[in-house]
Amino acid sequence: MKIINILLVLMLQLCVHTGIAQNQAAGYSIRGIISDSASHNALTFITVNLIKSPATVLKVDYSKADGSFSFAGLESGSYTLAVVGVGYKTTRITVELPDSSQKAGDLGNIPLMPDLVGLKEVVVKASKQIVKQEIDRITYDMQADPENKVFNALEMMRKVPLLSVDADNNVYLKGNADFRILINGKPSSMMERNYRDILRSMPASSIERIEVITTPPAKYDAEGLAGIINIITRKPVDNGYSGTVNVSERFPVGGPGVGGTVSAKFNKLGMTLMTGGNQYRIPSIRTMSERATRGQDPTYLTQNGTNRSTNYSGYLGYEISYEFDTLNLISAQFNINGSQARGFVSQNSLLMADSGLLEQYGLANTSRDLGRGMDAAFNYQRSAKVNKNQLLTFSYRYFGYSNNQKGQIDITERINVNLPDYRQVNNQQFSEQTLQVDYVYPIKKLNVEAGLKAIMRDNRSDFQFESFVTAANAFDPDPFRSNRFTNTQNVFGAYNTYQYTFKKWGLKAGARIEQTFVKADFVSTGSRVNQNYVNVIPSLSINRKLKNNAGFNFGYTQRIQRPGIYQLNPFVDRSNPSFERSGNPVLRPAFVNDFQLGFSTSKKVSLNIGLGYTHLRDMIMAVAVFNPQTNITRLTFGNTGRARLFMLMLNSNYSINKNWNLSLNSRVAHGRVFGVVDGQAVSNQGFMYQANLSTGYKLAKGWRVNGNLNVVGPNINIQGTTNSIVSSSLSVSKDMFNYKLALSAAVNNPFTQFRNAYRETFGPNFNQVDLRRDYFRSFTVSLNYKFGKLKEAIKKNKRGIRNDDVQTDN
Template sequence: MKNITIILFLILATPIFSQYKNKMSQRPKVEVTGTVIDFDTKLPLEYATIVLTPLKGKKLTGGITDSKGNFSVEVPKGSYNISVEFISFKTKTFQNKILTANINLGVIPLKINAESLNEVEIIAEKSTVEIRLDKKIYNVGKDMTVKGGSASDVLDNVPSVSVDVEGNVSLRGNDNVRILVNGKPSGLVGLSGTDALRQLPADAIEKVEVITSPSARYEAEGTAGILNIVLRKGKALGFNGSVSANIGEPERYGASANLNYRTKKVNFFTYLGYNFRTSPGNAFTDMIVYDNLDAIDYYRNEKTDYNRERKGINSRFGIEYYLSENSSITGTFLYRNSDGEDIGTNYLDVLDNNLLLTESSIREELETEDDKTIEYNLNYTKDFNKSGHKLTFDFQYNESDETEFNFIDDNTTYPSFEQEADERITTTESNKELQIKGDYTLPIGENKQFEAGFNLNFEDLTSNYLVEDETIDNVTGEIISGVFANNTNLSNSLDFKQDIYAFYIQFGNKINKFSYLLGLRSETTERSIKLIDSNEEFNKKFTELFPTVNLGLELNDTESITLGYSRRLRRPRHFFLNPFESRTSETYIRRGNINLDPTYTSSFDLGYLKKWDKFTLNSSMYYQYSTNVFEMVQDEEYREIDGEETLVIIRTPINFGSQNRYGFEFTANYNPFKWWRISSSFNFFKSEMEGDYNGISYDNDDTSWFTRLTSRITLPGKIDWQTRGMYMAPFESALSKRKSMTSVNLAFSKDILKEKGTLALNVSDLFNSRKRRSDSFSDNTYSYGEFQYRERQISLNFTYRFNQKKKRERQGSYDNDGGDEMF
């Protein structure tokens, strides 16, 4: 109430001092300016109070900050005590300030005043998307369509990001995007990638940051850019939190709790969740095989039904200890354990060129999987007395273990029933990763800033692939049921080590309305691959420099332009390097390339931001030039399968040629009425590939685009209705053509129990249309296929908050552009 009282005092005191108006107006005046931010979140504080008390005289002068945290107060020359205040924050005071000329107090961070807080946390209802000059921020809490969902569902709703039906994440149509958790690589997205994202609950995520032109402080991995997943961590005083439960069809259920307890010196926070879900899916492929004269030889039609079950526990525990007012140490422990059972039943029909059935078979694959991840984090932060002067150290260690067992039962059903030898495949992967990171920030004067830091990353991964075939009696030719032998032609073991040593410096400056941030990063990579069975070892070491340039120009309070350049790379993961064959089927084989080198990309990004009263538009044009590109190429060969010569397709990655990518995108927020909000994003991109392999040209020129539209309407009875639609246009590569895809999500939400509880009904993929449909080509084949990983999902989610209270956001604050955070 203190700052409210001062505002009222300033208003009511005006008539009392009006007699001095003419006299004071004749004295020379100076302008006092600055920016007020939250010390913890670094976000601007709107409506903070600035009070100037003259050392001589009794007239108070003051003002309040705008939506960007900026203030400007004009006062007569003289000596003043200046105080900056905001409810529940500690007051910042400047004593005995002699004002003889215009002065900028710079960025003023205010810290939370723990003594003034009670045990009620105010939870702001942020909009789904915040637009900043350097990035876009997607706030998860406001999006009803991901309630009870996973991190994969969250990413699929983020501007500029698309997630295909198999869970592969792309940024601006480029699948080489670096995914971080709390600003660092994490075991949460380590070994299994897409499966790991499906296991991380949406309830554990606070926001996702989309960074398309990263500065030098970020690692150079990821030619498309960076997606930073920020996990929830409460800060309110006392004990508070929320619990959630969900149930759905196809069968799914889960429960989670976000808890927080804070004293003056210690903050405890935790997330604990359990989920069980089934994901029925389906696929089919119709293939035509041609002979050497390009005439149809035969038809091969496959249909697969998937029944998946997965359950898991996700937990995160953390302690933040405040060593002093300016320093703290935070430790977190993460544990995830999930297991699943998938059954895939494949029905195969082979027809001759007259469409007469010649062979049928059923191949059933039972897959069980067990994943475990343990992660330890330790962070030390020191804020020096000078605003923005900061030192941080991070230590992170994680272990991930994944065991996958596949049992394949293959039987011929036509023209006669024949039981084929069963097959067992066991894959075990163990990964250990250590990261040590330090960052130092030094403000120089009011508008300059120097940064330097290092990042050491050590990764050690072991992969074992065991293939066992059911034994066949050499005399009778009959299968010896239950007796398996190692298939040494396919089984293999690999040890992969990769150490990265990175250092960076960068310097930023703001000159009036123009800002620049220049950086240089060096990364040395040492890679070692050992084939354990043959005792062969392949080592590579390379050092590269990665310059970054980010420029910004504020044309006015509502309009700005940014220009960014960065050089980045794509290192091949271990599964791209493993030279042994791994099979998704007997006729479709994948093989790695142990000599694969990184891809290097130079990216340019030109952005334009414009704000109106009810409308915000953030648009950008981008261009990326990549060299040493590695892509999958396709070979064909005939192998004996079940006693017959059969065409087998082999895919492997190679480095070849170069690629140009350029495009245009925009994100828009529109608030036509208090009860209706609309947000949309659009991305248009073009890709040009040049390269040859084995005399085959892989030159490709393709154009595609995708768009999303989200509408949120408040219905009578304070029921929120949210609809999100997505359209992905057709796309063509050198080997395939992907057809368009459309999907719609629908959700309704209602606050109950005096706004302590929220009930949300969510329908994912309302029209059951989220399917990959594609045509594929090779020298001797043409095929058309459809794949649907997960069918339509309906879920009901309930959240209950205790010692928390909702606060409706202020009009217009949802599209804050963060224009002053140039660096």
């Protein structure tokens, strides 16, 4: 805490001294914010020329990440601003600075119009840039992709640079499953509990863009080894109302779904509603597991079975803002979500040894999973009179969710099996409160940000194991396999970030300091765990702008992975008697050092190339250990790994002609993992790759056809690997009623009905193979409707709470 206090004093002194120096500076100034007239997004590195006479350019500035620019130290008189950007019309603005006490000329928002090319009576609009490289992130414009009306958000992530989706609908950022997902720059309970359910429910048409923040600045919490995925939902553009609704059906895997957004603005009051829900059913599929052990008494286990499941999920998010005047703004948000899943597993198990049959049984597992989540936040933002970009923000947020799991296991056809029928109940609860203060202070071409934050978390788990007693014809609790677990985690942090723009260079650097207090208590057994650690997290991003809308980016950051309740919870899942799974309450945080170098250009061909090196230590990894005394394989988590990863990324978009486009999103990496499993050193290495090739052709009368080919290579971990996946899709859509209504149909994997998902796991004394035969071919039909018209963008706080520092259960 002393370190945090010292840092806070230094930040306040910096702001005070800088403010005094600025007040003492004489002269006039001009400032403004540049944005896209269509999307209202801030435009970065737009050239602003300050002209005193028709042939004299006095100064040149470039817009920052928030679109702002400024000129200071000017004399009174008449000036002209020439705003120039590739793909936009040049805008000229006359500014008068009279000889008076009003020395600051604030131009407010300056919208740039996309460049239009006239051809007789036809107006052809330039192709909208789908992928954009910014100083610390890559942005994918979802509205520029015609397939946003066909697929959901999860399916569209295959096209986003650095993202991939495997056969189990797990999302990976740079091949890593440890990342954070934000909605409009803020955490949401919708993404904390189970992001897959929500992304399947969320139509891509309701998303404006997806930002992949590869080098998160210090203002973000340090969690998320791979980075942050920020989903920006569609924003209202005019005074009034607007919205989009999507209805879809998918079969035989999946089900009906509906989702959309509605926004409205009435003078100073703005509101946005986002909602959706779907059913996701998996018909009966076949599974198989084989395990061969080594040692004095080798064994061979074979399990064959089937499983089916049905999941219902839904979400609702609401935001409201009110602008009292040009200096004071308040906003609030409220999100709720829920899901209910039911599943059934039927399985036959056979355990053999050289001497013959050791064990045999049949198993039926009926499970139920009920989850709920909610969060609410309030923000107050105050702008300075002298400079509207000077902001002070106070924020509060409450967030909580629960997961209640219940399973009943019935055992039949027993041979050498004394285990009774049993039930498992695991009730998990998570709550979090956050207080945050942010301060933004622009000084000419330098933008200074500082903030303080406190997060108080409370994790709870009550798990029960009940054995069936035949004599009593009832289930009896087993106290030796039951427990109550509590875990509190308090994080106190401070950050300081500096962003500087000079000619064609952009620099963003900062540091974050966090102190964490962890307490774990096993209520039933009376044992406790206490941890206390301090981390300093640096970040650095550099951008060099070149000619022809090209540029280089370099980024370095250090990130933390703190274990979440799913990894900490010591609950032992015994739904399969031969395989157990549990958390580890004594886990420590993991760390990563990440270096990224990128090049981007956007002419007729939009090209993004990236090189990366990642080094991880104290990795939180799933570790499988076989116990020859019980013939059970136990999977748990440990800080057992370290790894290094080299990566090459290539993303390209090419317009062959005005109707035909082609895009490629690809990544190849070589990883090596080291660790200790069951007291023995283990290592694994290999190449990992992904590629998504997409093409679309625009036909007459609003028709469009699209095709996708997706390849995801094996996933390498410390004890095994998975097989690769090759998938394809074809879609057709029809726009009607002036592009307000769209009908779409798609077929996924038309040439393959089933796919075998293969996973291999090895340990010092065993080898295991798991096989699952999934439905691969599916069909989708959807209807997308856009309505309303607005004239003025809804204002939101430019700063708010972002809790990005806890590993989810994904």
